[in-house]
Amino acid sequence: MRISTQQFFDTSAAKYQDNYSSVVKAQDQASSGVRVQTAADDPIAAARLLMLQQQKDMLGQFNGNITSLKNSLTNEESVLSSINEAMQRASQLALRAGGSISDADRKSIASEIGAIEDQVLGLLNSKDSSGNFLFSGSKSQTPPYSRNNDGSYSYQGDETPLSLQVSDTLKVSAGDTGKNILEGAANSGRTQATVIPPTVNDGKVSLSAGLVTSGTDYTRAFADGQPYKLTFSSSTQYTVTDKDGKDITSEIPGNGTFDSTKEGSSSVNLRGVKFDITLNLKDIAPGADSDAAVKDRAFTLDTKPDSFSVSRTPSNTSTAQLTGARVTSQGDYASTFPANSGAVIKFTSATAYEVYAQPYSANSKAIATGDTGGGTTVTAAGITFDVSGTPQVGDQFAVGASTHKTQSALDTLSQLRQALEQPADGNPAATIKLKDVLDSSISNLANSRAQLDNVRGSIGARQNALDIQASENASIGIANTSTMSDLANVDMGEAAINLTLQQTMLQASQLAFVKISQLSLFSKM
Structure with a gap:
């Protein structure tokens, strides 16, 4: 077989370049300490390193979520602690009002109860550092509680607390809804x-x-x-x-x-x-x-019997009001009215109206319709309302129902304040009515505090779970880093030996090329 001079030079040059590249690579590994610099260096290790890097990034996100959750839960705990203190003070005032004091003294207590009522409302409508309401659930831009015209309160949030992922399998709630905090407290005065x-x-x-x-x-x-x-x-x-x-x-x-x-x-x-x-x-x-x-x-x-609260939407074009709600058809009320969420009555003309379940949106379907016929009453889902004024197209009224099985602390405080404002001296009937309100208020505030304690206990459990998960994430992160180091980094002793080997091979390649290039067929003649 003949080997041309061109083939010889090309083969020698290629070999020299390979040896030179090996020396450069060995030098880079020795100086940087990194073995896998490109996927070509070790495809299997490179794929594993990519997965480990993704896990590392995810752990960073999880740890960020844990920090955010801890801050949120600490903030919530502080707010609930203030609410609990306010309700304890209200209970003390209710006990004091049950003593032998005058109407003037009770009015003074009512004034302080009113201040506590405003304080609790403000605390329940607290916002976080991002401007989101703490207790509205997923409706974080909506104030959770609003005061109705009759002094009662309506919850406007939902029952879906926001949550964050803290591991591949664990998701923790960032807070609690107002529904969970206060609405579930049993009503002793039902x-x-x-x-x-x-x-x-x-x-x-x-x-x-x-x-x-x-x-x-x-x-x-x-x-x-x-x-x-x-x-x-x-x-x-x-x-x-x-x-x-x-x-x-x-x-x-x-x-x-x-x-x-x-x-x-x-x-x-x-x-x-x-x-x-x-x-x-x-x-x-x-x-x-x-x-x-x-x-x-x-x-x-x-x-x-069930009672109802009606609130008029501020954007209504008319001044019409719905009052005097009462059940006139028990069958229609039981089968149609959404007692758990409440309803919205929307007028489509001065007399025609439609009834929707809360929460209402443009895509909601009516659950009932009706027409006043020009009269002064509206009957919707078995409930009849008195109408004052003439409704206009688009007027809306939110209707909430209370079965009296549960009662929020806000409604308890409102009822207590209103009862203390009424004169009772020398009036046996009024005195008995006042005693009823005082007894139920004291019991209901205790029930609300018990409900609040359950939520605060849940917050503590979640904080403990976050601490445990943070420790677990830290352990996983250490193992992750160690594995990545083993896969990507080089042993410096081995790298030094490899560098010496590659340099020696390069020198040998140079010497071989010089010797072979000096050979000539004419020297054999």
């Missing part, structure tokens, strides 16, 4: 006692509205047996029958006897609800029979 005609409510015999003392007994027994009828047979004796007319007096401690002159001996503890009896027989003529003055007086004991 019952009522109503005089049965023809008895006249002259104040001689009174029953409190009732206070739920056992939610379990109330749900299991009281609700199923209502309405109850309590009938007095004397000034020391009564009987109670359930909705079917069955006498259940024997179930009640004391078996239907009471003593209005002794503290704690004039209560009717009926299936988880306590009703207090008050007798005012001072006006009975001397020698008159007190038993006869009480005999046959009867009361209905049951749960309060």
Whole structure:
């Protein structure tokens, strides 16, 4: 086989270039300490390094989320602590108002309760450092609570708390919704006692509205047996029958006897609800029979009916108002009205209207329609409203329903403030009504604080979970860095030996080329 001079030079040059490239590469590895500088250096290691780098970047994002979550939860905990302190102060004031004080003193307390009410509203509508409302859920640009015209409050957020990923498998809520914080607190004042005609409510015999003392007994027994009828047979004796007319007096401690002159001996503890009896027989003529003055007086004991709050959209073009909401068709109300979320009534003309479930949007579908026919009432989803003024096209009214099963602390504070503002001195009926509000307020504020404590406990659990996850992420990051170092970096001793080897091979290649290039066929002749 013949080898041309051109082939010899080309082959030698290529070999020399390869050896020179190997020396340069060995020098780079030795000086930088990096073994895999391009994917060609080690394709398998390069692919693994890419995956590890992506994991490292993701861990950086997770750690950033953990820091953000810790800040958010710390901020929330601070706000909830302030709300808890405000409610504790309100409870102390309610206890004080139950003492022997005057109307003027109660008005002074009402003023402080009003300040606490405003404080709690402001705290619930707090924003974070980014300007987002803390307790509105995913509707972070909407204030969670607004005050209605009747003094009640409506929750305008949703039930979807924002959350962030802190690991491949763990997502942690950045906060809590107002619905979760306050709306779930049980309402102890959800019952009522109503005089049965023809008895006249002259104040001689009174029953409190009732206070739920056992939610379990109330749900299991009281609700199923209502309405109850309590009938007095004397000034020391009564009987109670359930909705079917069955006498259940024997179930009640004391078996239907009471003593209005002794503290704690004039209560009717009926299936988880306590009703207090008050007798005012001072006006009975001397020698008159007190038993006869009480005999046959009867009361209905049951749960309060649903109540409604109506708020007018500020952008309405008219000044029309909807008031006096009441259920006029129980069937339509039960089947149509969205009790959990509330409804929006939207007028499409001066008389025609449509009803939508909350939250309402341009794509929402009407759940009911109607027409006032030029009258002064609106009936929507089984509820009838009085209309004042003439609605215009586009007018909207938000309607919220309260089943009285739960009650937010804001509504409790509002009711307490309004009750304390009303005069009660020298008025037995007003005094009993005030006592009902005070008793339910004290109990409801305690329920709200318990609900608040549950949320604060949840915050603590999430903070602990974040600490654990941060430690886990740090461990993964250390392992990640170690693996990347093993794959990408070189052993400096090995790199020095390799550099010497490559330099020697380059020198050998140079010497071989020189020697071979001196050979000639003519020297053999």
